[in-house]
Amino acid sequence: MTTAIEITDLRKSFGGVPAVDGVSLTVQAGTITGYLGPNGAGKTTTLRCLLGLVAPDSGTCLVNGRRYADLPKPITEVGAVLEATGFHPSRSARDHLAIMCAAAGLPRARVDEALGEVGLAHAANKRVGGFSLGMRQRLALAGALLGRPKILILDEPANGLDPAGIEWLRGFLRHWAHELGAAVLVSSHVLAEVEQTVDNAIIIAGGRLVRHGSIADLTRGEQQIRIRALGDFRPVLEGAGARVTEGPDGVLRVKGMSIDEVGRLALNSRVVLTEISEERYDLHRVFLDLTDARTEGAHS
Numbered sequence: 001m002t003t004a005i006e007i008t009d010l011r012k013s014f015g016g017v018p019a020v021d022g023v024s025l026t027v028q029a030g031t032i033t034g035y036l037g038p039n040g041a042g043k044t045t046t047l048r049c050l051l052g053l054v055a056p057d058s059g060t061c062l063v064n065g066r067r068y069a070d071l072p073k074p075i076t077e078v079g080a081v082l083e084a085t086g087f088h089p090s091r092s093a094r095d096h097l098a099i100m101c102a103a104a105g106l107p108r109a110r111v112d113e114a115l116g117e118v119g120l121a122h123a124a125n126k127r128v129g130g131f132s133l134g135m136r137q138r139l140a141l142a143g144a145l146l147g148r149p150k151i152l153i154l155d156e157p158a159n160g161l162d163p164a165g166i167e168w169l170r171g172f173l174r175h176w177a178h179e180l181g182a183a184v185l186v187s188s189h190v191l192a193e194v195e196q197t198v199d200n201a202i203i204i205a206g207g208r209l210v211r212h213g214s215i216a217d218l219t220r221g222e223q224q225i226r227i228r229a230l231g232d233f234r235p236v237l238e239g240a241g242a243r244v245t246e247g248p249d250g251v252l253r254v255k256g257m258s259i260d261e262v263g264r265l266a267l268n269s270r271v272v273l274t275e276i277s278e279e280r281y282d283l284h285r286v287f288l289d290l291t292d293a294r295t296e297g298a299h300s
């Protein structure tokens, strides 16, 4: 497998507040990686560092083994869409791409090819000012494809797409990665938008990596026991070797122990359990917990 994107211990703060706090990740050629997290998690800052738009405080960001700024002709190696804005409203989609092609020294034939690749051939002569957000997303994507890059970096590409558009995006990304061999890194704050598309998922919150792995492993989940206890049961569990996390609502989630073992431990230590059940700690749970924690933070 070829490593196309490699970020190592990336850190970036704004005004002393960390936006990205020690993130490391790799993306292999031929795979789609979802970079997931709630709003403000640090996704865009990571992608901006990767594209040389923001200078990291420390850490390295490499694409095809080099810093983006050191690539001889970046448009042919990396296609990026950070936000689908900045189009001249009175320009047609075709003219917009033609200007980009000319500026980058790419063959003019790529304009109509790229419009076709994103399903915008029918709107080639329409003024961008009349485009919907979804059409702008597609046009921005067409711009990123002009140089036939083997790395795609897309920030929230599903924003503004209707369900049919999201389905189209899934097929598009799979084709680009699985058939054309590109490495795709795609960010989203909506798990459902990307979970059927990505091969691997990386979840960040508060600038830190929370979970990462193949989507198959993450959605299969890990067994855990959910309990509520009267009294302080956590040290007892941890003393017995369990891994315990505590939700803002006082719910304890226990890993590394069966439900029977947790029940017996509570009995032996004379702790009253008011709730005990098994649940899977899967990707959805991770996301819900992150969202809960944020909501909690917002209210406190």
Ligand SMILES: Nc1ncnc2c1ncn2[C@@H]1O[C@H](COP(=O)(O)OP(=O)(O)OP(=O)(O)O)[C@@H](O)[C@H]1O
Binding pocket: 014, 015, 018, 019, 037, 038, 039, 040, 041, 042, 043, 044, 045, 046, 189
């Ligand atoms: N240029 C900047 N100046 C100051 N603070 C910034 C700047 N860019 C990002 N931040 C802060 O860094 C944190 C991470 O923001 P970032 O945009 O990277 O998150 P995100 O995960 O992409 O969120 P979203 O899904 O809302 O785009 C936020 O608290 C944000 O306010």
